[in-house]
Amino acid sequence: xxxxxxxxxxxxxxxxxxxxxxxxxxxxxxxxxxxxxxxxxxxxxxxxxxxxxxxxxxxxxxxxxxxxxxxxxxxxxxxxxxxxxxxxxxxxxxxxxxxxxxxxxxxxxxxxxxxxxxxxxxxxxxxxxxxxxxxxxxxxxxxxxxxxxxxxxxxxxxxxxxxxxxxxxxxxxxxxxxxxxxxxxxxxxxxxxxxxxxxxxxxxxxxxxxxxxxxxxxxxxxxxxxxxxxxxxxxxxxxxxxxxxxxxxxxxxxxxxxxxxxxxxxxxxxxxxxxxxxxxxxxxxxxxxxxxxxxxxxxxxxxxxxxxxxxxxxxxxxxxxxxxxxxxxxxxxxxxxxxxxxxx
Numbered sequence: 001x002x003x004x005x006x007x008x009x010x011x012x013x014x015x016x017x018x019x020x021x022x023x024x025x026x027x028x029x030x031x032x033x034x035x036x037x038x039x040x041x042x043x044x045x046x047x048x049x050x051x052x053x054x055x056x057x058x059x060x061x062x063x064x065x066x067x068x069x070x071x072x073x074x075x076x077x078x079x080x081x082x083x084x085x086x087x088x089x090x091x092x093x094x095x096x097x098x099x100x101x102x103x104x105x106x107x108x109x110x111x112x113x114x115x116x117x118x119x120x121x122x123x124x125x126x127x128x129x130x131x132x133x134x135x136x137x138x139x140x141x142x143x144x145x146x147x148x149x150x151x152x153x154x155x156x157x158x159x160x161x162x163x164x165x166x167x168x169x170x171x172x173x174x175x176x177x178x179x180x181x182x183x184x185x186x187x188x189x190x191x192x193x194x195x196x197x198x199x200x201x202x203x204x205x206x207x208x209x210x211x212x213x214x215x216x217x218x219x220x221x222x223x224x225x226x227x228x229x230x231x232x233x234x235x236x237x238x239x240x241x242x243x244x245x246x247x248x249x250x251x252x253x254x255x256x257x258x259x260x261x262x263x264x265x266x267x268x269x270x271x272x273x274x275x276x277x278x279x280x281x282x283x284x285x286x287x288x289x290x291x292x293x294x295x296x297x298x299x300x301x302x303x304x305x306x307x308x309x310x311x312x313x314x315x316x317x318x319x320x321x322x323x324x325x326x327x328x329x330x331x332x333x334x335x336x337x338x339x340x341x342x343x344x
Contacts, residue, residue, distance in 0.1 A: 003305045003340035005294045009332040011094035011315040012087050012290050014223055014246035014279025016172070017118070018067045020083040020097065021284045029069040038065050046287035051204055051256035056174050059255060062285060071107050076114070077121040084125035084133045090291045093329045094321045097122070098136040098170055101154075102147065111154060115166075123164025132163045132325055136198055138170035139186060141178035148186035156193030167320035168196035170223065175204045180212040187217045196220040196320050203257055207231035214238070221246055221277070221318055226257070229265040229272070239273040244318030249296050250288035251281035261300045270307070277315035305340035309333050
């Protein structure tokens with residue numbers, strides 16, 4: 001027998017705000033606002049797109065259609081609460097959810113009240129569901145780097161490590177857009193405030209993009225980063241630096257980066273000594289939550305219970321959880337591993 005992955009304590013470090021939404025919630029919000037959703041969002045099939053600009057455009061169009069159904073503070077609070085409940089049910093003791101407040105500023109009266117609503121909802125959800133929910137504020141590559149600086153300064157005002165606090169600053173959207181170096185100033189602002197540097201990189205583009213991210217943004221974690229496996233020197237550099245790679249197998253396949261689950265270089269990264277934290281990215285579009293990523297590691301990549309426990313430990317160590325939370329989660333993972341070892 002194998003261990004129950006829903007009871008394996010873990011941290012979830014790569015989950016986007018809108019992409020975390022339950023399909024039932026999206027459908028309810030759309031009906032309430034009279035929005036007709038694209039069939040690809042509600043047909044129950046995971047997204048499958050080529051790793052091209054056209055493929056990304058379709059993904060972004062669907063994501064924007066879902067985001068357009070979030071139109072009030074109550075909607076935002078509901079999404080955070082349900083994301084926390086879903087992660088708690090899957091064994092997460094720590095969730096660091098990523099949000100770009102710019103998208104929700106129009107109906108919230110600005111980016112500041114949008115961030116404050118998410119932070120307050122995260123604090124409440126933490127108490128209600130028995131895990132810590134912290135927040136990563138993310139800028140978009142499709143906007144001007146000055147906008148990123150504004151978001152970094154905003155994020156710095158709420159910096160901390162606990163529930164309902166901002167723990168990191170990210171950079172998301174199409175890796176082919178924008179000049180990575182032009183976002184360096186924003187990340188410097190965030191780092192001076194003690195925030196983790198958590199940009200996306202090395203998914204749609206190859207290891208050269210990982211190099212740019214490392215050179216200009218000094219990441220503590222890289223969202224995805226899987227293409228680093230194609231460059232042994234780059235991978236060794238990440239291993240030496242202790243940079244966490246937030247690997248999201250389901251989204252890699254859905255966006256055409258790899259043809260099938262077995263092609264995701266999870267085993268290669270781990271065997272090289274990389275710190276890998278599994279993430280679900282956008283379950284709404286990819287149809288796969290966090291435990292499913294661990295199940296893929298087990299059933300497709302042959303990870304044993306001991307190795308799955310190591311992945312969970314890496315997620316905790318890569319998080320910005322405080323010493324007390326970190327120690328508790330690591331002890332709970334050890335207990336899970338011992339039980340799994342003695343399971344007949």
